[in-house]
Amino acid sequence: MNETSAPVFIDGNDTRKILVFAHTGRSEARDAARAACAQLHAAGLVPVMNRADLEALTQRWQNPVPVAVAHESVALNEIELGVVLGGDGSILRAAEMIRHTQIPLVGVNLGHVGFLAEAEEFDLAETVDRIVSGDYTVEERMAIDVKVWKGGEKILDTWALNEASVEKGNRQKMIEVVIEVDRRPLSGFGCDGVVLATPTGSTAYAFSGGGPIIWPSVEAMLMVPLSAHALFARPLVTAPTSMMAVELLPTNGAEGVLWCDGRRTRDLPPGARIEVTRSSKPVRLARMHPAPFSERLVRKFELPTTGWRGPSTASPATSALPISRLNPGV
Incomplete structure (x- = not known):
């Protein structure tokens, strides 16, 4: 598709539908959204976006795939999951947009710390694969x-x-x-x-x-x-x-x-x-990597753990977490 081509829209059907949110003001987010939509479509799922984001995405999209439009060809209550491509701000924006629904969100961090995100940009393809296979759990966060x-x-x-x-x-x-x-x-x-x-x-x-x-x-x-x-x-x-x-x-x-x-x-x-x-209504986040929160802290804040050896006697709680996950140098 050239720069002047129109967006591609499709009608909703009974196929699994995945809502894609992207910080379309950033080129890397637009590229990630195009890749996610293409991978979802190739796997037989329906990518869905809101009209404004889709129109921004379509510019310079060389090989577009069909994308449904939220609130037009697809109702939000038909959506299985929302994928957010951006930082924590993008996830908060998405949570605001779907506040009245039961849609869980999974974040792919394209920002800095990205504490709410489940995956990093280089994990995007794996994240979409797990969505396609249904290999995720949903946790509820207090609001x-x-x-x-x-x-x-x-x-x-x-x-x-x-x-x-x-x-x-x-x-x-x-x-x-x-x-x-x-x-x-x-x-x-x-x-x-x-x-x-x-x-x-x-x-x-x-x-x-x-x-x-x-x-x-x-x-x-x-x-x-x-x-x-x-x-x-x-x-x-x-x-x-x-x-x-x-x-x-x-x-x-x-x-x-x-x-x-x-x-x-x-x-x-x-x-x-x-x-x-x-609030009586929590926010639902999809999880694909059930790592302890302490590991997330170490990774996101780049905390020093060099020299850690762990408990002297392995227990079921500790043996499931390899030391190399926290301290790659060990």
């Missing part, structure tokens, strides 16, 4: 519901997979807040902000703010004050049944801003109250 109140009126009702961050709206003036857990105030202070995170988000903004890393299998929530002027402003890990809240005091008249997953934002007037609880 949070986020509500904003002002004067007894709810002015926002949204959600997040990683975190909701309450931040100062003016870089020259800190916000004055009172933090609360389980409907009881804990402390008040001036700060740059407060991060309210899930275990998944503990390796994102909360981690940058000095919070602990929480294993994804742990059911908990996390509150991390940012640059707080207070003696008691430590990160807090709460129960999954807790309600975390931040009240923006009108003391100094400073306005704030709420960010959810770094994507959705809302200005916060003085006196606003932000409440966070566990």
Whole structure:
């Protein structure tokens, strides 16, 4: 196909359908999406994309394959799985787009750290092979519901997979807040902000703010004050049944801003109250490499493990994980 050729669309049918998300502003993501669509089509599956992404993909596509269009020839409830080609931001964008569905997502990292991704760019062909053969499992990640109140009126009702961050709206003036857990105030202070995170988000903004890393299998929530002027402003890990809240005091008249997953934002007037609880609807992620989370930490953060020899006596839990997986030099 030349540069001026039109996109190729197909009608939905009973064949397995795989939704392909791509950061189409990046050439490597467009190339990866073309390769994934071609491999899926060759295996007899139907690649699906939204129209805008497909039109961006079609430019300079030399050997296009038929691709279905989400919401037009294929309904989202017909989709088996979503493949996200990009970084963590692309995965968060995809999770937002399919929030009302049961579609699991698998990420192929084309970015930097890519903590949410299951595979790297060089694993793309293997990842698609596993999708074709159905060789994957699905895990559920906790999400949070986020509500904003002002004067007894709810002015926002949204959600997040990683975190909701309450931040100062003016870089020259800190916000004055009172933090609360389980409907009881804990402390008040001036700060740059407060991060309210899930275990998944503990390796994102909360981690940058000095919070602990929480294993994804742990059911908990996390509150991390940012640059707080207070003696008691430590990160807090709460129960999954807790309600975390931040009240923006009108003391100094400073306005704030709420960010959810770094994507959705809302200005916060003085006196606003932000409440966070566990969402009843988790985000579903497909897994193909059941490695321990500790191995993911080592790989993503490039942590030094040279010299590690492991337990002196092998056990079923340790013998399944070769030392060379963590320390290739051993």
